[in-house]
Amino acid sequence: MALSREQMAQRVARELQDGFYVNLGIGIPTLVANYVPAGIEVMLQSENGLLGMGPFPTEDEIDADMINAGKQTVTAATGASIFSSAESFAMIRGGHVDLTVLGAFEVDVNGNIASWMIPGKLIKGMGGAMDLVAGADNIIVTMTHASKHGESKLLTECSLPLTGRGCIKKVLTDLAYLEIEDGAFHLKERAPGVSVEEIIEKTEGKLIVPDNVPEMTFA
């Protein structure tokens, strides 16, 4: 079975370490915040200028001046700081964020990522995604392994305009966890009940498959 969105978030959350500053993108990455392992502390960075993002407010706590990068109303966690957009991207570009999790349309064997623009469709913009991928050393991309029509999103070369070049090393799809190294995807784990054959079939880019590919487990 392919992983659910929640399971993908759970799997990403295992990469969190105590004391990490983390930027979570919109969609599945946002759900990661719900699965922070017990006993570790992380601080969430929101690129509109908040380090230490708390939960959504209660109806009484709603404040128009307090939003996240998805423009949702949020609260500040204890120990949070608030700053300008320039300061926020100094943190991001300067490599001070320990982990960035974001979605994508395509990733390729050279670590290129395409996530912001589909030619022919309305282009709304890249927001902070180009800064995030350029600035972070530790990035996990979350996406489905293939499109609804079965076309692989793990490619030899991205077909869409890039968000960043050579910056992605880790990809979690609904079928597998893979790492990118030396011009290939390396299969590290597979979703429960998903065969190596299915992953091979749905991976267009060069894929290195070790003898033993452990199955992910979920409580």
Add this chain to the structure above:
Amino acid sequence: MSGFNKVVNSYEEAMAGLEDGMTVIAGGFGLCGIPENLIKQIRTMGTKDLTIVSNNCGIDDFGLGILLVDRQIKKMISSYVGENALFEKQLLAGELEVELTPQGTLAEKMRAGGAGIPAFYTATGYGTPVGDGKEVRAFNGRHYIMEESITGDFAIVKGWKADTYGNVVYRDTAQNFNPMAATAGKITVVEVEEIVEPGELNPSEIHTPGIYVNRVIKGTFEKRIEQRTVRQG
């Protein structure tokens, strides 16, 4: 006005001197921390062919979106746009030009502009459409593109409190692009919720020193929320 007193008492006075074809840098992220009344004043004035530098372009009936109604905007320099139907329509009809700029690069363009730095190098956008036609240089084995800074004829800023000297503090995440915008205008106009006397703000806690600010006006704000999200209390 006398001495360092920057306070003006009408929005006409606040935006006096804005002319067709000028560049206006606006603070705000989404609808948060936008100078909503200064934008309304530009609408009232009917100034045309404006280049607007702002992370977003508001929505159809609020924020910078209202300047689309009478086609007052010639060009937007933004990181994310299109939350409004009118924007999409004018863009597709070729009536509106958009220069999409990565969010961090946009913030740094304003910061550098205000700080007298004409250009800077960033890895952001290298190897992407954003880097097309821009100078590339390698530093320590990594590629960077040159980005030019931005200054505006006007900067319009939303603060929380200001003193009459134009020292400004922002509230929560309504800070966002406002401090950089404030530095990058030839004429910087700040609208705030409260104006206090000099000495009432703690000098150590001022975000925008008055030297950057030309005019201060007290406004009342709707502060519309774009994505109202709550948890059960």
